[in-house]
Amino acid sequence: MAQGNEQIMSDQRAKTLPRIAGFSALFFIALVTFGAFAALATRATTGFPLSEIFTDAYLGQVIIFTLWQATLSSVISIGLAIPTARAFARQSAFTGRDSLLKLFALPLALPALVGVLAVLGLWGRSGWINQLTGDLLSFSIFGLPGILIAHVFFNLPLATRLFLSSLERIPVENWRLASQLQMPAGSIFKFIEWPVLKTVLPGIFALVFMLCLTSFTIVLTLGGGPSSTTLEVAIYQSLRFDFDPGRAVTLAVIQLAITLILLAISFRFTKTLPDMASLKSAMPRPDAGTLSARFFDLGLIIIAGCFVALPLLALVLDGLSADLFKLLTTPAVLKAITTSIILALVAAILCLALCWAMLKAIVDQNSFYAKLVSFASSVILVMPVIVLGSGWFILLHRFGDVFSFAPLLVIIINALMALPFAHRILGPALMEASLKHGRLVTSLGITGWARFRLIDFPVLKKPLLLAFAFAMALSLGDLGVIALFGSEQITTLPLLLFKSLGSYRTHDAQGLALLLAIACLLILYTADKLSRSSR
Amino acid sequence: MLILKNLEYAYEQTRFDFSLSIEQGSFLAIIGPSGSGKSTLLDLIAGFISPESGEISFNNTVFNQLSPAERPVSMVFQENNLFTHLDVETNVALGISPNLKLSQSDRNSITDALQRVGLGDYSKRLPGELSGGERQRVALARTLVRKKPLLLLDEPFAALGPALRTQMLALVKELHEEKNLTTLLVSHQPEDARSTASHTAFLDNGQIEVLAETEKFFAIKDNKALRDYQGSA
Numbered sequence: 001m002a003q004g005n006e007q008i009m010s011d012q013r014a015k016t017l018p019r020i021a022g023f024s025a026l027f028f029i030a031l032v033t034f035g036a037f038a039a040l041a042t043r044a045t046t047g048f049p050l051s052e053i054f055t056d057a058y059l060g061q062v063i064i065f066t067l068w069q070a071t072l073s074s075v076i077s078i079g080l081a082i083p084t085a086r087a088f089a090r091q092s093a094f095t096g097r098d099s100l101l102k103l104f105a106l107p108l109a110l111p112a113l114v115g116v117l118a119v120l121g122l123w124g125r126s127g128w129i130n131q132l133t134g135d136l137l138s139f140s141i142f143g144l145p146g147i148l149i150a151h152v153f154f155n156l157p158l159a160t161r162l163f164l165s166s167l168e169r170i171p172v173e174n175w176r177l178a179s180q181l182q183m184p185a186g187s188i189f190k191f192i193e194w195p196v197l198k199t200v201l202p203g204i205f206a207l208v209f210m211l212c213l214t215s216f217t218i219v220l221t222l223g224g225g226p227s228s229t230t231l232e233v234a235i236y237q238s239l240r241f242d243f244d245p246g247r248a249v250t251l252a253v254i255q256l257a258i259t260l261i262l263l264a265i266s267f268r269f270t271k272t273l274p275d276m277a278s279l280k281s282a283m284p285r286p287d288a289g290t291l292s293a294r295f296f297d298l299g300l301i302i303i304a305g306c307f308v309a310l311p312l313l314a315l316v317l318d319g320l321s322a323d324l325f326k327l328l329t330t331p332a333v334l335k336a337i338t339t340s341i342i343l344a345l346v347a348a349i350l351c352l353a354l355c356w357a358m359l360k361a362i363v364d365q366n367s368f369y370a371k372l373v374s375f376a377s378s379v380i381l382v383m384p385v386i387v388l389g390s391g392w393f394i395l396l397h398r399f400g401d402v403f404s405f406a407p408l409l410v411i412i413i414n415a416l417m418a419l420p421f422a423h424r425i426l427g428p429a430l431m432e433a434s435l436k437h438g439r440l441v442t443s444l445g446i447t448g449w450a451r452f453r454l455i456d457f458p459v460l461k462k463p464l465l466l467a468f469a470f471a472m473a474l475s476l477g478d479l480g481v482i483a484l485f486g487s488e489q490i491t492t493l494p495l496l497l498f499k500s501l502g503s504y505r506t507h508d509a510q511g512l513a514l515l516l517a518i519a520c521l522l523i524l525y526t527a528d529k530l531s532r533s534s535r
Numbered sequence: 536m537l538i539l540k541n542l543e544y545a546y547e548q549t550r551f552d553f554s555l556s557i558e559q560g561s562f563l564a565i566i567g568p569s570g571s572g573k574s575t576l577l578d579l580i581a582g583f584i585s586p587e588s589g590e591i592s593f594n595n596t597v598f599n600q601l602s603p604a605e606r607p608v609s610m611v612f613q614e615n616n617l618f619t620h621l622d623v624e625t626n627v628a629l630g631i632s633p634n635l636k637l638s639q640s641d642r643n644s645i646t647d648a649l650q651r652v653g654l655g656d657y658s659k660r661l662p663g664e665l666s667g668g669e670r671q672r673v674a675l676a677r678t679l680v681r682k683k684p685l686l687l688l689d690e691p692f693a694a695l696g697p698a699l700r701t702q703m704l705a706l707v708k709e710l711h712e713e714k715n716l717t718t719l720l721v722s723h724q725p726e727d728a729r730s731t732a733s734h735t736a737f738l739d740n741g742q743i744e745v746l747a748e749t750e751k752f753f754a755i756k757d758n759k760a761l762r763d764y765q766g767s768a
Contacts, residue, residue, distance in 0.1 A: 436615050439583050445604025450634035458620040 017448065022361020022373070025354045029376050029419070032412055033383055036391025040256075043249040043394055058226070063254060066230040069144060069219070070212040073151035077208050080152070081159035082197060084304045086189075087297035088160065089167040090288040094298070100305055101164075104157035107308065109524055110517055111477020112154070112217035113494050114315065117501075117513035119150045119222075121314025126506070128314055142224030150218045155208045157308050162207075166200045167193060179286035188287050206266030213259065214384045217479045221501060231255040232386040236483060245394045252387045259384060319514025322507045327515070333496065337515075340476055340492040343410050348472035350415040355422040355467065359430050385417050385480040393484055406485035410492075413481045418471035425470065429463035462531035469527030473520040493519075537561075537685065537717055542579055542589035551575055551741035557734060559594065559684070562711055562718045564728030564749070567738030568764055573721040576738065577687045580719070581610045593685060593717075604633070609678035610687040613694065616674035617662040623649065623673050624658035630677035641680075648676040652706065668692075668699045675710065686711065688720040700724075704731045725765065729753060737761050 088097070107115055122128050123141045130139075141149065174192050183191070216232040223229055229237070231251050238247040287293060327333050358373045392409055396402050433456070441455060457464070479494040486495045493516050500508040542553040551572045557563050565573050578584045580591060582603035591599040598606050609630075617626045624645060631641050649655055652672040662670055671691050678686055688707065692700040708731050711718045722728060728735040728749060735752040737745040739760045745752065755761060 437618065439581075439603075439610075439612065440615065440618075442583065442603045443581060443608075443610055444629050444633050445602070446629060446633040454621070454629070454635065455618060459618070 018357075018360045021357040025357035025361075026372065026376055029354065029416060032392075032416060033388065035395060036383070036388045037256075039391045039395035040249050040252050040387070043245060059250070059254075061227075062229055062231055062234050062251070063258075065228060066213065066232075066255075067258070069147050069151075069228070069230065070209050072144075073148055073155065073212040074205055074209040076148060077152050077155035077159050078201070078205055080156050080304065081163055081204075084156070084160045084300055085163035085167060086193060087300045088164050089193075090285055090293060091297045091301070092285075092288070100301070101161065103305070103309060103312070104161055106312065106521075107154045107157050109473065109521060111473075111479070111494060111520060112150075112215060113221065113477065113479050113497055114513045114517045114520070115154055115311075116150055116218055116221045117318075117497075117510060118311035118315035119146070119153050121318045121510070122311045123149055128310070140224075142222060143228045146222035146224070147219055147228065150222055151212050151215065153308065153311060154215075154218075155211060156304060159204050159208055160304065162200065162204050163197060166196050170196055175285050183286065185287040185293065188285075202266065202269035206262070206269070210259070210262065210266075213262070214386075216384075216386050216483075220479070220483070221498065231258075232384060232480075235386050235390050239390055239393055239484060245397070248390050249394065252390050255384055256387055315510070315513060315517065318507075318510040319517075322511030322514070324511050324515070327508065327511045332491070333493075333512070336491045336493045336496040337519075339490060340494070340519075343407060343414070343492060344472045344475040347411045347414040347418065347475040348468050350411060351418045351422050351471040352426075352464065352468055354415065355419055355426055359423070359427055383416075385413060385478075386484070388413050388416070389481045389484045403485060403487040403489065406482075406487060406490045409485055410481050410490075411475075414475035414478055415471070417478070417481075418474045421470050421474065422467040425463050425467040426460070429460055433459050465527040465531045469523045473523045476523070477516060477520055536592075536594060537580075538590075538592045539580070540590040540592075542586045542591065544575065544579060544584065544586045546575065549741050551579075553579070553589075553741075553743055555736065555743055555746060557717065557746075559717050560715055562708070562731060562733045563720070563746075564732035564735045565719060565721045565738060566723070566725055566728055566735065566764075567744075571738040572741045573738055574689055575741075577610065577689050577719060577721060580606075580685070581608050581687055582606050606685075607683050608685045608687060609681045609683040610689065611671065611674045611678060611691040613690045616677075616691075617670055619662045622659050622661055623654065623665070626662070626673055627677045627680055630681040644680050645676075648679040649673075651679060651710075652676045668695055668703060671695075671703060672706070675706065679710065679714070682714075684715075684717060686716045686718040688718065690721050690723060693723060700727075701730070707731070725753075737764065739764070 088101070091097070110118075120127060120141065123146070124130070125140065127141075139145070170192060178188055178192060213230075214232060216230075216236070219228070219230045219233045220236065223233060231254060235248050235251045235255070238244045238251065288297075358376070362373050389409070392405075392413075393402055396405050396409075437455060437459070441451060446455060477494060479498055482490075482492045482495045483498065486492065491499075493512060497509055497512040497516065500506075500512065536556060536559055538556040539553050542551070544551040549570065549572070553572070553576055565576065567573055575584070579586055582599070582601065586599065589599070590597055593607050596607075617623075618629075621629075625635070627645050627648060628635055628637055628641070631637065631645070637645075646655070646658070649658055652675050654669060654672055654676065657665065657669070657673075662673070665673070674691070692703045695703065704727060707718070707720070710716065720727065720732065732749050734746065735749045736743050737752070737758075737760070744760055745755060745758055747755070
């Protein structure tokens with residue numbers, strides 16, 4: 001009987017422990033997010049009149065520019081991505097197609113700062129295009145053109161891949177029907193492709209728009225002046241240069257409001273593609289074979305391919321021509337690399353621990369809690385990193401030297417920043433594993449550490465490794481938080497890169513960018529390899 | 536004696552209400568149309584779902600407050616009975632100790648169990664290297680080492696061909712008799728019940744419509760739902 005009681009107790013513990021861990025994780029996230037928010041809110045009401053939005057001309061200009069550059073960037077990226085994706089979908093067999101699509105995945109895996117250097121290598125003052133055309137063109141990339149080029153460089157390949165994957169899910173029966181009916185290309189687009197594209201368009205547009213709206217690094221490095229400044233960059237400037245926390249609060253509140261409004265709008269319009277069951281067979285499309293179609297499609301693919309590939313090539317060649325050996329033996333560089341790796345490692349561990357605790361508490365729990373967790377995760381996505389960072393900057397500067405808190409804040413905020421991504425990788429995998437093994441595990445009474453060691457870790461090794469690598473690469477390449485909190489004592493690789501760019505040590509910057517790119521890709525590649533090789 | 540007293544449960548539109556009592560050592564086959572509640576009945580006994588009201592007891596001990604692992608129950612599912620990343624021996628061992636703390640006598644009983652189901656040489660193989668029938672044998676070996684008096688089988692051989700299914704049912708029947716188990720088998724095939732079970736139950740609309748000794752069960756002609764289920768034969 002005593003043993004029976006003990007077992008009941010242990011069963012209770014088995015259910016309670018994940019719940020406590022999950023709630024602690026949620027509480028921690030809430031503390032960090034709402035701490036920042038509360039700091040901003042109290043300052044906003046006591047310290048600074050929000051009415052200034054309507055009277056301050058510069059503020060109005062910043063808001064308009066923020067929205068304008070995001071709109072232009074998204075329209076151009078999406079406008080080019082749709083025909084490019086269609087060209088890829090129509091020409092499904094040309095040599096190099098797979099490699100090109102892999103290349104299209106690359107910009108997303110690179111830190112924004114590395115992308116900036118790549119874009120500068122092609123389009124910059126001493127970039128290839130200006131070198132080729134000599135004084136003929138001699139245009140400056142800084143300002144709106146640079147921001148647009150960089151945003152399209154990142155988002156065109158992303159949107160192309162997303163549109164392509166939706167086009168590739170069109171059932172093969174549709175193509176059989178189209179060839180039987182001898183549909184011309186125009187009708188195929190209208191009746192088969194457009195309905196699919198239309199369904200995913202709002203979601204992809206919203207994603208790209210949000211990325212452009214919160215792309216701090218690109219605007220900071222390529223904006224080049226007060227006339228092309230976004231809210232996030234203005235927040236950074238008011239904290240780091242003008243030291244005007246009141247103004248930072250105003251800007252952060254506006255940024256948050258805009259993000260929230262847009263998120264609400266995008267939720268309203270985002271739909272998921274219905275699952276289209278289909279025969280598994282590759283059927284050439286009836287509209288792909290004509291000479292003009294091939295000419296048009298391949299031309300488009302080459303242009304888009306060059307737009308993505310040439311900056312990357314410039315990045316590699318410029319980086320190699322820098323004195324990498326000298327860079328790697330400079331104490332400051334070595335110190336920045338060490339700092340970066342340690343901060344990113346700890347941030348990734350924290351991110352995974354939070355994500356795991358939250359997800360484990362959802363599995364086999366009631367749906368209210370599940371909703372709370374996914375809400376928490378999307379709140380973080382809404383909270384722009386700079387807003388989060390500036391909130392804590394303002395909160396902590398009352399208690400002394402803000403910069404002494406730097407490592408802790410960089411770790412915590414980077415971990416939270418990576419959380420939605422980790423959640424998206426781990427969540428479905430954990431749900432699937434629980435569906436498959438849940439009953440068996442409970443019937444055998446495998447709980448706690450034994451469960452993690454024997455079942456969860458081996459089964460979920462792949463998504464765990466991927467989520468870890470993603471979180472680490474994201475933290476490693478981040479410039480947002482460290483730009484706010486970095487100092488002589490704490491400098492990361494991206495910050496060092498940014499500083500050498502600012503002081504016109506271009507060769508150093510190019511070398512560091514290549515190193516950073518290699519580091520991020522190596523992490524992602526290793527995780528991928530490790531997760532595949534293990535049985 | 537396994538007794539279910541007014542076990543009530545609701546899922547979507549269907550209300551389930553189960554009452555039954557069978558002697559220890561019985562072999563009860565459960566048949567019925569899809570959605571009639573066959574798997575729900577086993578899930579309630581195993582503790583994967585909790586009834587709104589009612590009571591489950593075995594040999595006068597009420598166990599529906601216990602967690603699945605503490606109940607006097609072993610269960611074999613239609614699929615996913617094994618962890619595919621663990622070898623056969625480890626899969627069986629988890630039935631004895633959920634954290635793999637094994638004594639020498641535990642190891643011996645694992646070897647014995649694998650030998651008993653005809654997989655003595657397979658202990659180091661991974662589930663992926665086994666056939667569907669062999670995988671279910673491993674699951675049966677695990678129920679042997681768990682030494683629980685109730686054995687629940689939820690269509691465990693539905694994916695196997697007719698000859699193999701007959702073979703596996705014969706094995707189950709042998710184990711059932713050797714260990715004096717009380718066995719509940721959910722099946723889609725009335726002939727499984729006829730060949731193996733001492734008793735047969737027919738479920739319809741979340742209720743146990745008929746429960747009788749197998750021989751008598753198949754002589755029943757006056758139940759419309761059962762007649763509809765079996766067809767005109």
